[in-house]
């Protein structure tokens with residue numbers, strides 16, 4: 001729809017167009033990342049296993065493709081900064097009972113979606129292994145999971161889908177890369193954060209450049225495309241100079257995509273973060289300096305700012321999809337795969353099926369008990385209203401296109417956009433005066449200086465934040 005409005009000029013933008021210090025300081029506040037709308041704090045315990053089962057059955061014969069997410073929670077060491085859902089253990093034998101639970105859960109989901117021949121017809125075009133550290137599972141265990149998924153679901157050919165995995169390069173030798181290719185994966189994202197030895201020590205993540213480059217090269221040799229590297233700014237002891245050295249190395253490695261996350265320090269929520277020396281965390285000004293420098297450097301190196309922490313080469317499918325107005329967003333971030341039902345498997349995982357979110361139990365024991373009893377381990381969720389669907393689409397298109405074409409929503413949802421969103425558009429007036437957005441009669445565009453603040457723009461269309469208008473536990477926008 002929005003190809004006309006899409007981000008055609010991104011590749012020509014310089015750092016100075018995106019980074020306006022005064023504006024960033026003015027608008028820097030906590031806000032959601034909108035990997036879902038409504039956001040997870042809206043999920044509630046009124047939605048449970050029965051709703052999930054009924055929904056799976058209802059969507060079983062839909063035509064749209066399917067996406068699968070498999071959560072492997074284990075890590076063998078803890079990185080102090082980590083805010084992911086993980087279980088830190090060196091007991092590799094814990095993977096075996098978890099594998100059994102996953103296989104059981106896969107069967108239970110597939111049973112609801114199967115036709116009279118036991119087949120699930122819907123095409124799986126997207127799959128993601130996330131964690132934790134998915135390669136905590138042995139190569140044989142990974143083979144077993146994929147064999148079960150292929151037995152129960154209908155996968156498109158490897159070159160027609162996006163089949164990805166998050167990799168900790170310290171936990172991945174060439175044998176593993178070969179097996180990941182063999183089981184049909186074709187995308188890989190690697191955690192790095194920072195190569196500086198002092199920073200690495202402070203966050204308990206010692207990872208050499210050599211082992212990172214080795215995995216990157218091996219993955220490329222085994223046909224993995226769109227390789228991504230995760231970096232983080234705001235970690236203890238980071239300065240512009242130290243992070244510049246990390247960026248030099250990363251640019252030399254030349255991944256197709258780079259995610260540059262703002263370290264979210266929420267020690268009340270994530271215990272290991274209490275081991276981070278707060279006095280060593282860069283000041284807000286230093287963090288902004290690192291961000292500004294990083295943006296300049298990545299754009300100078302030829303990367304395009306996709307939005308929300310993500311950069312990609314102009315030739316990468318993410319950049320091309322954005323230019324064509326065909327970019328989407330889900331729990332894994334940006335995607336080229338159209339918005340579709342997402343089945344979450346494993347402890348803590350979240351699915352989006354038939355217009356509702358369903359989240360699995362977060363505690364391993366509770367998850368295990370329910371799966372073993374042949375019950376869905378769903379403990380909360382959210383069924384979207386028509387209004388939620390509308391706002392979800394508005395926020396998705398904003399985050400992906402940096403623009404909105406009101407007529408598209410008017411025809412699809414039968415609304416008068418400007419009337420319907422009168423309050424939100426009013427809230428955008430100030431951003432319009434500050435040159436963050438351009439408001440037109442039939443649509444809006446997020447101007448370059450507004451792109452780093454896309455969350456702030458999206459927030460005016462979030463019905464629940466608008467109702468609350470108060471502090472939340474979300475991380476800061478920048």
Ligand SMILES: C[S@@+](CC[C@H](N)C(=O)[O-])C[C@H]1O[C@@H](n2cnc3c(N)ncnc32)[C@H](O)[C@@H]1O
Nearest residue numbers: 081082083131132166167168191230261263264
């Ligand atoms: C599940 S981890 C990556 C896979 C693998 N476990 C690893 O560490 O290489 C996903 C990413 O989330 C990001 N992340 C983790 N904790 C974060 C935090 N507190 N703030 C911002 N980003 C965070 C990191 O960039 C990390 O690479």
Ligand code: SF4
Nearest residue numbers: 075078079082084132
């Ligand atoms: S960053 Fe990755 S390896 Fe480190 S604790 Fe988090 S999930 Fe585990």
